[in-house]
Amino acid sequence: MEIKRLWETINYFEIFPWLNCLTNIFNLSEKSNTKPNVPMNLILIIPSQSNLAQQTINYLREINLNFTTINNIEKIEISDLERVTNIICFSENNNQSLFDLINNNLKPEETLLxxxxxxxxxxxxxxxxxxxxxxxxxxxxxxxxxxxxxxxxxxxxxxxxxxxxxxxxxxxxxxxxxxxxxxxxxxxxxxxxxxxxxxxxxxxxxxxxxxxxxxxxxxxxxxxxxxxxxxxxxxxxxxxxxxxxxxxxxxxxxxxxxxxxxxxxxxxxxxxxxxxxxxxxxxxxGAENVPQIILMGNSNQWENINLHSSFLRTYAEMPEDLNL
Structure with a gap:
């Protein structure tokens, strides 16, 4: 019985990867034990149809940063913002519903793991x-x-x-x-x-x-x-x-x-x-300056937004201006 539990522990945590490979080859376990994908430091992009939005997405791919996109601001939930350290917005969108969600729910000093x-x-x-x-x-x-x-x-x-x-x-x-x-x-x-x-x-x-x-x-x-x-x-x-x-x-x-x-x-x-x-x-x-709200485009386009002062707000006119 204890040998069986020891084997299960070794196999579950892939302590000896070659044993796990043998297990999978000979179908000795019900499923493969792959490493969990629990991403941190995500960049959330609220995309638009503008050239600037596409350039930004291409730039993030080129420099190999983790990011995710959400196309419908109205359907964003607070869970979508967990583990997000940067939120990139474009002026063509109606972003105020997103900012209201951030103002009312996010605590900038902590991230729910x-x-x-x-x-x-x-x-x-x-x-x-x-x-x-x-x-x-x-x-x-x-x-x-x-x-x-x-x-x-x-x-x-x-x-x-x-x-x-x-x-x-x-x-x-x-x-x-x-x-x-x-x-x-x-x-x-x-x-x-x-x-x-x-x-x-x-x-x-x-x-x-x-x-x-x-x-x-x-x-x-x-x-x-x-x-x-x-x-x-x-x-x-x-x-x-x-x-x-x-x-x-x-x-x-x-x-x-x-x-x-x-x-x-x-x-x-x-x-x-x-x-x-x-x-x-x-x-x-105990975080400082997390998440960072990055407003893409000319800063004059963002004069009338309602975003709580506790969130770090930065501007970037081109993808190369991003400080990530």
Missing amino acids: FDFHNPSQEIKNLWGAVDDVVMGGVSQSSVKMGDRNIIFTGMVSTANNGGFASVRTKNFSQPWDLSNYQGIRLKVRGDGKRYKFISRCEGKWDGLSYCYSFDTDGNDNIIEIKFNDLIPVFRAKTVPEADKFDSSQMYSMQLMLSKFEYDGSYNPTFEAGNFALEIESITAY
Whole structure:
């Protein structure tokens, strides 16, 4: 049974890519495990029929930047603006409905990374269990779909020298650049236990990780984790000589319940047995000048717009003038 769980973990996270290739060739799994495409730093274009709009789109393709287009402003929803760092508008459009949506809903200092209010199968395909079975233990965990949240839950055991359970994302297809932000905000409801948030700024499976421990009290908790407070750790031992977390290269996220804190010390609230941590959302917070609203064309064409002063507003007459 434990060998089967170990194999599932190795296969799910593509720890040994050549094993995953063999699995797919011989149809040993139900589906191929591809890296999730969760883009960050998107550029949103509200296109028009003008030559300037087409030149701008061609320019972004040439310099290989991620962008998406939305043709009908009236059908834009707030979810379309998640992870968007630049919004490019053209004066030929009626942009005020877009600006009203931005003014009334967007908070320029934060970006919603994971919204678990409407859990989907995509979430389960992205987050998988990494328990102490990888080192001979018997703890087990999973991500369950809750009512407007997800639940990291399971059973942690110290048998066979084990003592941790966790859920982790697969590596993002491209690492996230969160260098404009100060840190990560978790909205959770815990069970009185002390958990860890873990991230990585390299794509290795068993490389250096960056950790932050946080307590829960059975109520709704907002946990703010500054990037500068993340502790470099390798296999539960701190690495003081390591560099600070590089927030421009976030490869993955992980939540863990562990018997150990760091360097052999124990988690002060640890108890073996069942546990449950409800997660409502994960947000990057503390940004400056995000999103940037770029108004294409002569600035005189934009004199009468109603756009809140908290959003960075810039002008560009030609695509080459874009500061992205």
